[in-house]
Amino acid sequence: MVRVSKAYHSAVQPLLWTIIEMHRPGFHTQTAHNALRIEEATSRMTPPYNTGPRSNQQYQQAQKALIQGEKFLNVFSSGETPGERLVEERKKELGALVRWLCLPTHFTAPNSMARSFAHFVNLEHLEISCYWKPNSGLDESKVQLPALQNLKTLKLRGYFPEEFVRWLLTEPDRIEELHLAVLDRPIGWSDSENAIPEDQIFDYLEEMTEGGRTKVEEVDLEGQEYVTARALACLVPESISRLVSLKTLHLCKPGVGTEYEQRMMCYSTPSDERILREWSALFRATRKTLQHLILDQRPIAEENTGDSNSNKVSL
Numbered sequence: 001m002v003r004v005s006k007a008y009h010s011a012v013q014p015l016l017w018t019i020i021e022m023h024r025p026g027f028h029t030q031t032a033h034n035a036l037r038i039e040e041a042t043s044r045m046t047p048p049y050n051t052g053p054r055s056n057q058q059y060q061q062a063q064k065a066l067i068q069g070e071k072f073l074n075v076f077s078s079g080e081t082p083g084e085r086l087v088e089e090r091k092k093e094l095g096a097l098v099r100w101l102c103l104p105t106h107f108t109a110p111n112s113m114a115r116s117f118a119h120f121v122n123l124e125h126l127e128i129s130c131y132w133k134p135n136s137g138l139d140e141s142k143v144q145l146p147a148l149q150n151l152k153t154l155k156l157r158g159y160f161p162e163e164f165v166r167w168l169l170t171e172p173d174r175i176e177e178l179h180l181a182v183l184d185r186p187i188g189w190s191d192s193e194n195a196i197p198e199d200q201i202f203d204y205l206e207e208m209t210e211g212g213r214t215k216v217e218e219v220d221l222e223g224q225e226y227v228t229a230r231a232l233a234c235l236v237p238e239s240i241s242r243l244v245s246l247k248t249l250h251l252c253k254p255g256v257g258t259e260y261e262q263r264m265m266c267y268s269t270p271s272d273e274r275i276l277r278e279w280s281a282l283f284r285a286t287r288k289t290l291q292h293l294i295l296d297q298r299p300i301a302e303e304n305t306g307d308s309n310s311n312k313v314s315l
Helices: 006-017 027-031 034-043 058-075 085-095 110-117 162-168 198-207 237-241 259-264 269-286
Strands: 019-021 100-106 125-131 153-159 177-183 248-255 292-299
Touching: 058 100, 110 162, 153 162, 237 269, 248 269
Parallel strands: 019 100, 100 125, 125 153, 153 177, 177 248, 248 292
Antiparallel strands: none
16 A cells, blocks of 8 residues: 555555564463463554464464564664665664564674664664574674664563663663563573583683673583573663663563472572672662562473473473
8 A cells, every 4th residue: 555655655654664563462461470461461552454364373473473573673684785775764764663663583693683773763662582593693893873762661581682782771761661581691401502512511601701700600510401591680880870760670580490400400590699689789770760560580491391380380
């Protein structure tokens, strides 16, 4: 319809681009705690179009959503192709229309992610589920990108480069709702597609102490089969102090699982200490404006834990 005439174009294009929702139908209410499902459902905006056919298999729905999210971000990714000026202008035009964006994607280099999201200059609601992608290196380029100054809601779950999270919170003054469930990159057998051999794990943990991380992963891996997921503390004091409008804070981190899982998996105490210090700093900085606080600690389970277990047992 946007090709019919200029009038149709100006009327239809905002309908397509103002609200972008890539998750499978029911994703948010299905994963919410029972007491929060009604609130979660009523707070969501529904796109004025069909997001696609429903699938009976949850895995197929998740895969489809991830593919859609990747394709969407690729539209706004940077390229070095000559004569791309008109394309870049089109990206800016469409990006400026987006107010609500919710999508799954893969962990990528921080500047590559930021270059795509920097087009959404008027974004007010941003929600990202970021899956781990093996061999996704960190780029070394230091590109200064404009911050998203209109964000009111920011929800992050999954694996993110810490530089990307810090960029999203460069201008946090207007943020009213913040959900953080950010994980550090997986190591050991927990990264099954890009596993670090057992004889190299200690070398890797030593590398993790460089670049400002002091004695972070002092853990005994002898006899352990897994290194569990680790929360990533990545906020800087300046950003925390500027959360002057925050009303809702939802914080989530991995927790110690069952006694059996504690014997089989290595739980990172230093990582847990770092994220708790970050939580404490957030509490102190936002106590004057905060109205709702949710603390979510999720026990870690093995990847092959049976589906019959309830979410009260393992997540």
